[in-house]
Amino acid sequence: MMKIFCLQENLKNALATAERIVGKNLNLPILNNLLLKTDKGRLKISSTNLEIGINYWVSGKIEKEGGITVPARILSSFISNLPNKKIELTVKEDVLYINCENFKAQIKGQDIKEYPIIPIIESPLNNQLDKEILKIGLSQVIGGVAISETRPEISGVLFDFNKNYLKLVGTDSFRLAEKTIFNKNDFQQPIIVPQKTIHEVIKILAEKNSENEKNKSLELFLAPGQIMFDFGNIQMISRLIDGQFPDYQQIIPNNFRASAILNKDEINQIIKVLSLFSGKISDIKFIVNSAKKTVNIFAQNREIGENEAQIEGEIEGKDMEVAYNWRYLLDGLNNISTKKVFWGFNDESLPSVLKPVGDEGYVYVVMPVKAV
Amino acid sequence: MMKIFCLQENLKNALATAERIVGKNLNLPILNNLLLKTDKGRLKISSTNLEIGINYWVSGKIEKEGGITVPARILSSFISNLPNKKIELTVKEDVLYINCENFKAQIKGQDIKEYPIIPIIESPLNNQLDKEILKIGLSQVIGGVAISETRPEISGVLFDFNKNYLKLVGTDSFRLAEKTIFNKNDFQQPIIVPQKTIHEVIKILAEKNSENEKNKSLELFLAPGQIMFDFGNIQMISRLIDGQFPDYQQIIPNNFRASAILNKDEINQIIKVLSLFSGKISDIKFIVNSAKKTVNIFAQNREIGENEAQIEGEIEGKDMEVAYNWRYLLDGLNNISTKKVFWGFNDESLPSVLKPVGDEGYVYVVMPVKAV
Numbered sequence: 001m002m003k004i005f006c007l008q009e010n011l012k013n014a015l016a017t018a019e020r021i022v023g024k025n026l027n028l029p030i031l032n033n034l035l036l037k038t039d040k041g042r043l044k045i046s047s048t049n050l051e052i053g054i055n056y057w058v059s060g061k062i063e064k065e066g067g068i069t070v071p072a073r074i075l076s077s078f079i080s081n082l083p084n085k086k087i088e089l090t091v092k093e094d095v096l097y098i099n100c101e102n103f104k105a106q107i108k109g110q111d112i113k114e115y116p117i118i119p120i121i122e123s124p125l126n127n128q129l130d131k132e133i134l135k136i137g138l139s140q141v142i143g144g145v146a147i148s149e150t151r152p153e154i155s156g157v158l159f160d161f162n163k164n165y166l167k168l169v170g171t172d173s174f175r176l177a178e179k180t181i182f183n184k185n186d187f188q189q190p191i192i193v194p195q196k197t198i199h200e201v202i203k204i205l206a207e208k209n210s211e212n213e214k215n216k217s218l219e220l221f222l223a224p225g226q227i228m229f230d231f232g233n234i235q236m237i238s239r240l241i242d243g244q245f246p247d248y249q250q251i252i253p254n255n256f257r258a259s260a261i262l263n264k265d266e267i268n269q270i271i272k273v274l275s276l277f278s279g280k281i282s283d284i285k286f287i288v289n290s291a292k293k294t295v296n297i298f299a300q301n302r303e304i305g306e307n308e309a310q311i312e313g314e315i316e317g318k319d320m321e322v323a324y325n326w327r328y329l330l331d332g333l334n335n336i337s338t339k340k341v342f343w344g345f346n347d348e349s350l351p352s353v354l355k356p357v358g359d360e361g362y363v364y365v366v367m368p369v370k371a372v
Numbered sequence: 373m374m375k376i377f378c379l380q381e382n383l384k385n386a387l388a389t390a391e392r393i394v395g396k397n398l399n400l401p402i403l404n405n406l407l408l409k410t411d412k413g414r415l416k417i418s419s420t421n422l423e424i425g426i427n428y429w430v431s432g433k434i435e436k437e438g439g440i441t442v443p444a445r446i447l448s449s450f451i452s453n454l455p456n457k458k459i460e461l462t463v464k465e466d467v468l469y470i471n472c473e474n475f476k477a478q479i480k481g482q483d484i485k486e487y488p489i490i491p492i493i494e495s496p497l498n499n500q501l502d503k504e505i506l507k508i509g510l511s512q513v514i515g516g517v518a519i520s521e522t523r524p525e526i527s528g529v530l531f532d533f534n535k536n537y538l539k540l541v542g543t544d545s546f547r548l549a550e551k552t553i554f555n556k557n558d559f560q561q562p563i564i565v566p567q568k569t570i571h572e573v574i575k576i577l578a579e580k581n582s583e584n585e586k587n588k589s590l591e592l593f594l595a596p597g598q599i600m601f602d603f604g605n606i607q608m609i610s611r612l613i614d615g616q617f618p619d620y621q622q623i624i625p626n627n628f629r630a631s632a633i634l635n636k637d638e639i640n641q642i643i644k645v646l647s648l649f650s651g652k653i654s655d656i657k658f659i660v661n662s663a664k665k666t667v668n669i670f671a672q673n674r675e676i677g678e679n680e681a682q683i684e685g686e687i688e689g690k691d692m693e694v695a696y697n698w699r700y701l702l703d704g705l706n707n708i709s710t711k712k713v714f715w716g717f718n719d720e721s722l723p724s725v726l727k728p729v730g731d732e733g734y735v736y737v738v739m740p741v742k743a744v
Binding site: 071074077078081082083095096102103104105106107108269270272273276277303304305306307308309310311 | 443446449450453454455467468474475476477478479480641642644645648649675676677678679680681682683
């Protein structure tokens with residue numbers, strides 16, 4: 001017998017976020033639904049795919065307490081197309097009645113008892129993190145995370161919580177990205193958060209949402225095998241990945257055979273253009289000339305042709321040649337927002353390093369490929 | 373032994389246009405190429421898929437006459453990624469050498485003799501049309517053209533040239549769009565132009581391109597089974613469709629059981645929202661009430677639920693009900709840019725009509741569906 005009023009825009013945002021994790025579940029069709037329920041003076045919208053669960057609280061005027069579960073897609077699409085006006089939601093006998101201006105709709109639903117419960121983690125220990133800093137950090141490491149689940153321990157992002165800092169690390173064994181965030185942490189331990197959860201966290205952090213923007217920081221709560229991200233009016237609970245993350249500190253080299261400080265946009269454009277001529281293993285070759293202070297970049301494809309470009313910069317160390325998969329280079333440069341990039345070159349057997357000049361918190365490590 | 377200079381932007385636009393009609397042709401791999409050839413002080417870029425052929429002239433400085441044919445994708449992608457500077461193109465022994473700032477590339481090509489000749493239609497009769505008016509007219513009729521080729525005669529747009537006007541017509545037998553353009557025509561006859569050609573013509577007309585914009589009108593030339601669109605610095609030759617277009621004048625009704633003048637944006641939004649609740653045949657029902665001056669629109673889906681909305685307007689005639697496929701309605705409204713739309717309703721067995729109020733040149737005819 002629920003009856004509530006809320007604003008279209010608030011409801012639309014909540015439904016869009018909750019709907020994103022709803023998949024097509026043929027075995028458990030109730031998971032295609034959202035749960036709507038009055039909760040302490042607000043409307044709580046929940047969804048789960050059994051790996052991730054979301055609770056999203058929306059402000060409104062509650063006239064009668066109650067709830068219902070209805071198909072996610074239709075509700076979300078319908079509400080998103082309505083004008084930004086007051087919406088009346090009423091529940092009678094497993095039907096949701098929606099009134100907004102000159103629209104009157106009825107959506108068939110089910111009793112809320114059918115819907116799985118989304119747990120809330122409560123713990124005396126919680127780590128607080130700045131939302132903006134976390135968003136940038138996660139965006140800088142998620143790109144390199146392994147897509148395949150053959151090695152589940154690298155199919156997520158490592159959160160390595162230490163007393164005074166947090167390291168975020170993503171790798172697929174061909175490249176590795178590490179971001180250091182200085183932060184006092186209540187609990188200290190490494191955990192691996194699934195890729196899909198990270199994508200959802202980034203999306204929520206990127207959303208323009210007045211309720212969300214009230215709190216500058218979010219809180220993390222841990223339970224065995226689970227983590228909860230508490231954004232304020234949104235809580236997301238996710239399973240954690242069980243496994244041992246590689247010893248990333250050992251992988252990051254500190255010594256280089258040669259190094260260069262290059263204009264980031266310039267080298268980025270050169271790699272893009274040369275990529276068209278790369279070989280079967282997406283390889284492009286870097287030739288470092290310390291005397292001339294130049295790096296020549298070269299791509300050759302037996303069928304198509306070849307292409308060469310030159311870039312100047314602050315270059316030190318020995319003359320050398322090394323080849324990379326251009327995709328990994330563009331991914332790395334994409335995470336660097338400074339004007340200049342430090343490039344630490346090594347021989348074919350050791351990884352190279354890209355770092356933003358003037359931002360010590362980020363390191364991108366890339367393995368070379370066999371040159372053509 | 374060609375050697376020429378031209379500006380990156382001019383070359384990029386020409387390559388992008390010529391490349392669009394290049395398909396994957398496994399039997400005749402040369403058709404994956406573009407033809408580059410000096411021609412009377414300019415560079416001519418040509419492509420063909422044997423149904424459509426394009427010649428595109430680019431300004432430049434010709435130092436040595438010559439030509440080559442090279443793979444379309446790689447050349448177009450490469451040039452589009454270069455800075456907007458002067459480009460040097462040189463041909464030596466079936467290799468195209470490209471120099472631009474600090475980039476040096478070589479692309480393997482073939483002799484121009486391998487490439488099919490793209491004919492030019494020359495005729496004393498030609499119809500001149502205003503580019504902007506043609507672009508709008510074609511955009512308004514192309515949406516309803518039949519996709520399938522089971523009825524080839526309606527798989528293109530009819531150009532019905534008469535002495536003082538041209539009618540453009542597209543239909544898939546469920547709906548029909550007719551646009552009248554007042555124009556003095558040199559040649560007078562109906563021709564059917566393939567859908568793909570029309571899409572390319574619209575794209576070229578929509579391109580921002582200084583050379584193209586010099587001429588406000590384009591010229592059409594006919595030859596048996598072929599048409600040539602002469603845009604100025606671009607010529608496009610296409611085959612025509614052989615067949616008898618339906619007698620469209622007979623299909624367009626002039627009398628209606630009821631009629632309404634509605635706010636276009638309002639009815640458009642109502643249809644969008646209600647579409648979510650439509651039945652298996654995408655049907656939504658219109659209920660006209662002449663006394664109350666209202667139209668109620670109603671959608672019902674047995675599994676999901678139902679939705680109703682009301683719109684007011686200038687309504688005349690008898691009370692009635694009729695149902696439509698909402699997709700056809702949105703397509704029709706999408707082609708109407710006036711604030712008000714005239715809606716001529718008929719019974720289930722006859723088509724209805726949508727017309728922009730204040731623009732007599734356009735008519736959209738839609739067949740009803742059986743109501744739920």
